Amino acid sequence: MSCRAWCVVGVYAAPVSTRPETTLAQRKRQLVSDELTEAALQLLALKGFDGVTIDEIATTAGVSKRTFFRYFASKEDVVVRFLADMGTDIHAELAARPAAEPPSVALRHAVSVPLATCGDHGERALRVVRLILRTPALLARFLERQAQWRDDLAAELARRLDLDPATDLYPRLAAAMALNAFDTVLQRWTDSDGADDPAELTGRAFAVIAPALDAPGPAAVEGAPVGG
Structure with missing residues (x-):
């Protein structure tokens, strides 16, 4: 990877x-x-x-x-290329996880790749992440890139779980939840000026969403009755 x-x-x-x-x-x-x-x-x-x-x-x-x-075509293109590499790393980690691993565990490890590096490299990484999150043009490109990340993660989840991404709701919902957790951790980390540990924040975030990712199972998402 x-x-x-x-x-x-x-x-x-x-x-x-x-x-x-x-x-x-x-x-x-x-x-x-x-x-x-x-x-x-x-x-x-x-x-x-x-x-x-x-x-x-x-x-x-x-x-x-x-x-x-x-x-590079522009200053912005440097950051966009960097974001594309970040998404590639997340997807590659998900693809490399053991096939029998629960989705919440596989996705947590996948999004932890860049988050762990943030924690390891402190102030320099913090400045770059803060730049992206606080510069409107770069934040817009970040969110634009994340739409592609979601599609890539959803396709990988569908492959791992033998689901049809065209008809099953689970892959896109699960990918979106994982990336929302990723965004929440990044935001909390920058708000704390790097004082909070991204690894600990990631664990807490996935503890919240793991029940939805893993139980009662991806297959149950399709055809579940409205209202329980």
Whole structure:
């Protein structure tokens, strides 16, 4: 499972990836992309979205403005790409969970991937998350990306549980509940200025929604009588 994006947010460590072997040219392109992402997220988190220019990002990364535009269309695109990587990591973790694992446990582990990195890397991660949640344009893109995450998680849940995503309500409802828990934890963590532990918050959040995710079972969602 790739955690490249969140490693960049954390302590700007070396990228971690389990992707297939790449060519030297591909590795060099990935390195430049990671350096630009690192520079952009550092500057945006410290100075605010409107306080940073693309020239500053390029200079901090040690490349030209022209090189920046080979990788990203805008400052916003850096964050959008980062959010796409986050969603990929959540989906990959869900797909890797044991098939017999209860949905609440599998989903908790899936959304815990980026949340655990937040807790591990404190202030730098906090600044990036705060930037996204408190910048209207970035928050809108975050919510837009989450719609794709929900669809991807719902498809994976349907596969795991042998349900038809076109007719069964459970996969989308379960995916939405898990992402609502994810959002609640992120918001509480930022509101506490990082004082609260994301892992502990995640456990509490999933303790609330686990009964709905696991009992009386996904199959019972379809055809359940209104009013009990």
